[in-house]
Amino acid sequence: MSPFSNDAPLQRVGTIETHTGGEPTRVVISGGPDLGTGSLAEQTERFRDQFDEFRSAVVNEPRGSDVMVGALLRPPVEENSVAGVIFFNNVGPLQMCGHGTIGVAVALASLNRVQLGRHQLDTPVGPVSFELHDANRVTIQNVPAYRYRSDVEVHVDGLGQIRGEIAWGGNWFFLVNDHGQDLNINNVEKLTKITWAIRQALTANGITGEDGKEIDHVELFGPPVDPQNDSRNFVLCPGKAYDRSPCGTGTSAKLACLYADGKLAAGEVFRQESIIGSLFEGSVQEENGKVIPSITGTAYVNAETTLILDLNDPFRFGIRS
Ligand code: PYC
Numbered sequence: 669m670s671p672f673s674n675d676a677p678l679q680r681v682g683t684i685e686t687h688t689g690g691e692p693t694r695v696v697i698s699g700g701p702d703l704g705t706g707s708l709a710e711q712t713e714r715f716r717d718q719f720d721e722f723r724s725a726v727v728n729e730p731r732g733s734d735v736m737v738g739a740l741l742r743p744p745v746e747e748n749s750v751a752g753v754i755f756f757n758n759v760g761p762l763q764m765c766g767h768g769t770i771g772v773a774v775a776l777a778s779l780n781r782v783q784l785g786r787h788q789l790d791t792p793v794g795p796v797s798f799e800l801h802d803a804n805r806v807t808i809q810n811v812p813a814y815r816y817r818s819d820v821e822v823h824v825d826g827l828g829q830i831r832g833e834i835a836w837g838g839n840w841f842f843l844v845n846d847h848g849q850d851l852n853i854n855n856v857e858k859l860t861k862i863t864w865a866i867r868q869a870l871t872a873n874g875i876t877g878e879d880g881k882e883i884d885h886v887e888l889f890g891p892p893v894d895p896q897n898d899s900r901n902f903v904l905c906p907g908k909a910y911d912r913s914p915c916g917t918g919t920s921a922k923l924a925c926l927y928a929d930g931k932l933a934a935g936e937v938f939r940q941e942s943i944i945g946s947l948f949e950g951s952v953q954e955e956n957g958k959v960i961p962s963i964t965g966t967a968y969v970n971a972e973t974t975l976i977l978d979l980n981d982p983f984r985f986g987i988r989s
Contacts (some may be wrong), residue, residue, distance in 0.1 A: 671702040672722050674753065674985075679977035681726065684778060685769035686965040689946025690912035693771030694726060695739045696882065697779070699975075708752050709744060712792040715754055719977055721985040723756045729984030732757045734909040739768050739775075745790045750782055752790035758907035758989070764793045764810060764838030766916010766948075766963050773798040773806040774967040785853030795836055798891050804966045806917060810959035813924035816878050822867040827862065840877035843872055843886045844958040849899045851890040853944055856910055863904035887918045897939040907989075911963070911967065914942040919950045920961035927952050927959050942965060 672679055682698035701719040703711040715723070727736040742752035753772055755765040762768075776782045777800055792874060797809045817834045820842075824830050832844040844866065849859060863886040870876075870883050877883055884906040892900045903911040905916045911918070919940045926932035938950045949964040966978040977984040 671721065672700055674721050675979070676978045681975040683726075683971075683975060684775040684969060685971035685973060686774050686967045688767035688913050688965055689942055689948065690763040691737065691767045691851065691945050692735060693737050693739050693765075693768045693775075693967070695741065695772055695775040696731065697741055697775075697845045700740050700937070703742065703933065708742065708754065708790045708849040709722045711742060711752070711793045712754050716859070718762050720760075720988075723760070723885065724988045725756055725973065725984060726985035726986075727756060728988060730983060731975055731986065732758075733890060735908055737751055737765055737768050737910065739765070739772050741772070741840065741965065742790070743988060745972050746788065746795050749788040749790045749795060749896045754792065758906060758909065760906070761792070761825065762775050762839065762906070764791050764811060764917055765794070765922065765965075766810065766843070766918075767911070767913040769796060769798055769916065770806045770965045771967045772965075773800055773808070774969060776802060778969045797976065798980065804968055805807045806965065806967065807962050807964040810916065810920045810961045811838050813952075813961050815922040815925045815928045816960060818925070819931060820875060822866065822869045822875055824865050826833070827865065830866055830869075832866075833925050834875070834877055835921035835924050836877060836920075837915035837924065839885050840881050841887050841918055841921040842866060843874075843922060843925060845889050847888050849888060849890070851902050851943060856902075858988045859888065859943070860904060860910055863902065863906060867904065885915070885918060887915070887922070889922070892941045893945060894941060897941040899938070900941045900943065902943045910943060912942060912944050913946055914940040915964070916948065916963045919948050919963055923952050923961045923983050924959050948988060
């Protein structure tokens with residue numbers, strides 16, 4: 669299928685749709701833009717600068733929704749990789765996506781492009797690997813994670829002083845344990861409001877990740893509902909949607925914080941439950957002084973589609989905010 673061009677009369681975009689613990693990933697397997705060569709980080713810049721209409725067409729309404737995460741498959745860059753991938757959501761590209769990597773692994777398996785076992789995938793923040801245990805169960809080995817700052821206080825209007833940690837897990841997170849909120853699915857409107865207010869307060873107060881990088885994910889933690897698990901979370905994503913899965917990069921950030929506090933030993937399994945009760949199992953290894961998180965979860969293929977972008981359709985590129 670021809671690569672995307674934004675003035676062609678009719679564009680067809682082939683996808684495999686998966687969900688990982690309730691969080692969707694729309695994997696683009698054909699009809700995507702020509703991003704040229706170079707690192708995935710360079711290709712992502714081209715995607716951001718020149719093909720934002722394509723991003724919006726794939727994930728935004730009326731074809732998608734705020735919660736949809738896109739995954740554009742690219743040829744591998746590194747010698748040992750099976751593919752490259754650029755993740756994106758309702759507001760732009762994501763640096764890395766854990767639930768999405770599990771979804772991509774299951775989509776590639778459904779296409780017979782990978783067999784059971786371990787494979788490497790290129791992302792804008794470096795290669796990650798995934799191990800396909802069966803058609804649905806996958807363990808990803810993420811990029812190194814670390815806690816950047818602990819005991820960070822920020823004043824949030826209506827909430828007062830909120831204390832949290834800043835950590836990298838493939839995206840930048842602000843992690844809050846002490847918030848007094850009920851992490852219940854019936855409470856998502858309030859949780860969204862609160863986490864959005866925290867994010868805005870971080871920006872307003874110039875609180876960032878390393879090198880001034882924007883913290884665009886906020887994560888609240890509380891006790892699990894299932895006593896077999898260790899924790900429940902609520903994760904607010906950059907475009908104001910909450911993650912239905914426990915968030916692979918967010919769980920990686922949490923593991924790095926626990927490890928830094930001596931609350932998690934290398935190889936010990938931490939069971940992170942999402943706001944809808946889906947589960948990731950995480951653990952860390954230390955390699956060359958860096959914390960490497962592994963996250964295990966399951967994804968299912970729930971559709972194979974052809975998206976149609978008709979030049980006559982005024983909303984062919986989606987509703988952009
Ligand atoms: O699983 O890393 C993740 C993720 C990031 C945004 C949505 N999901």
